[in-house]
Amino acid sequence: MIQGTRRxxxxxxxxxxxxxxxLGAGYLAxxxxxxxxxxxxxRMGEERIAKENLRRRFEQNQEDCTFTVLAILPTATDNILDAIPVEQVLEELQRQKAExxxxxxxPSEIASSAPPSVADTNEDDRSSSLQTDSFVHTSQVVTEGDSSMDPVEGSAEASNEKKIKKSKAQLWNEMKINSITRAFTLIYTLSLLTLLTRIQLNLLGRRNYLASVVSLAAPQPTSEGSRINLQNNDDDNDEQAYGNDFETNRRYLSLSWWLLHKGCIDLIEKVRAAVKEVFxxxxxxxxxxxxxxxxxxxxxxxxxxxxxxxxxxTCKWLSFLLPPQDQEEYxxxxxxMTSSYESTSPTTTTSLRRLIDETSDLIDSPAFTRVLTLCLDAAxxxxxxVKISQLSYKIPPFSDNHARVQEIVGSDVKAKVANxxxxxxxxxxxxGSGAxxxxxxxxxxxxxxxxxxxxVYSSNFEFESPEAAALSRPGTAEGLPAKTTLAIEAAPESVSTQTVERAEEGFENAWGKALAKEDGKQF
Structure with missing residues (x-):
């Protein structure tokens, strides 16, 4: 039996x-x-977490942009209001009216000649009536003065009357040009400031996000948990490998000073010339x-x-938004920002220059012009x-935009320009309000x-870190941590319009695909 079994x-x-x-191969397979x-x-789980983290950071970044614009807009508003003192012209017109x-x-008749609109209970209507009545009454005074002038008063009185008429005409023209110029300039300033702030904070947000991701991918000491340091990877952490240059970020954000103090003043002259030609x-x-x-x-x-x-x-807005290179130090x-400017490290200077150059390229891109036009259309x-049609022409608001456009175009309601x-x-x-x-x-x-x-947030990731820059150099991509590569491939996903773009596709290609996503929508 045993021998048979052996055989x-x-x-x-x-x-x-x-x-x-x-069986072994099957098991191994x-x-x-x-x-x-x-x-x-x-990897799918990490990708989902990375995209959610990036989306959350992106949305928070956009809220920061809104608060930043509201915080610094009053500075530009004050400069524009000081440069175009419309209220002084209005006071002079009212003073001449009183004279x-x-x-x-x-004197007794002057006291009883107050406009009836003063007693209006509606605050907005009262404010409008006070100003528009001053326009109408001031212009009516010229006609009344011509009919009531005594012909025996002599040539001196007639000469003074002509001087008053000429001065009043000049004031009216100045009032007209300045009031329109000021409102239009503030709209341009608000739109440009909004776009500039979006570019600046999204570029910095991209850097800080990558700093967090690279810190996550870096090896951690065995005595510490691998996720303990993830809670402090933003710009308040001085131990980051990059993205932690607080001085660079401060200097970069301070460049908005140019638009708030110089660019808006240059805009005044450009807008004033157009308003004079048209109005x-x-x-x-x-x-x-x-x-x-x-x-x-x-x-x-x-x-x-x-x-x-x-x-x-081809319209260039860069000169209004950023200073020329020879004016950056100024x-x-x-x-x-110059308290420690002389001691700035070469790395910080290089990083600041890269941020400025990328911002300039974005401002000069066709995408910037397209979005600026859309923002100006809305403003x-x-x-x-909305405002002038309701307050001046007394056209009631409509919930349907199409019906409102038809109402405005087909309406024969007229109002005085003074209103x-x-x-x-x-x-x-x-x-120009900050609230x-x-x-x-x-x-x-x-x-x-x-x-x-x-x-802006999702493009050009590869230029922000030494690790990510390795993607563009052959033979070095293998050393890039997998989680860093995952983060570089991620992009913010909006609820309706945003697309997920890979960094190596470049800004223009990414923007073209974003526009493709908008086909068939109101853009």
Missing amino acids: WLRRNRTNFAVGAGV GQYVLGKLGEARQ RLSRSVG GLLNPREEITLEKLSHLTLEVRKRVEGATEEERR VLRESG FSHLVD SLAVFCRQAHSI NNEYLSAIESVGGLEAFAAV
């Missing part, structure tokens, strides 16, 4: 060896497949429709931004189609703005 095993030992080999499935599952009345009627011959007492006012506003925009798509694409000094529409000037004067303060700014809300409702910010 049988000896005769079938080859078959047993082959079977064992097959199964373990390999299970390992790969586990790795894929882990004319004092010569044409008695110069318009009489403040003339009655026009809202459609004509919208057309005149569009003509001003064409002269400032460009009349055609090609002109708008800006840093004026903004208080000007809110001013003319609209009063609204322009008041709305200038609303446009409850309706115009900023209208600009931020533009879908293209968030798409632009997402592309």
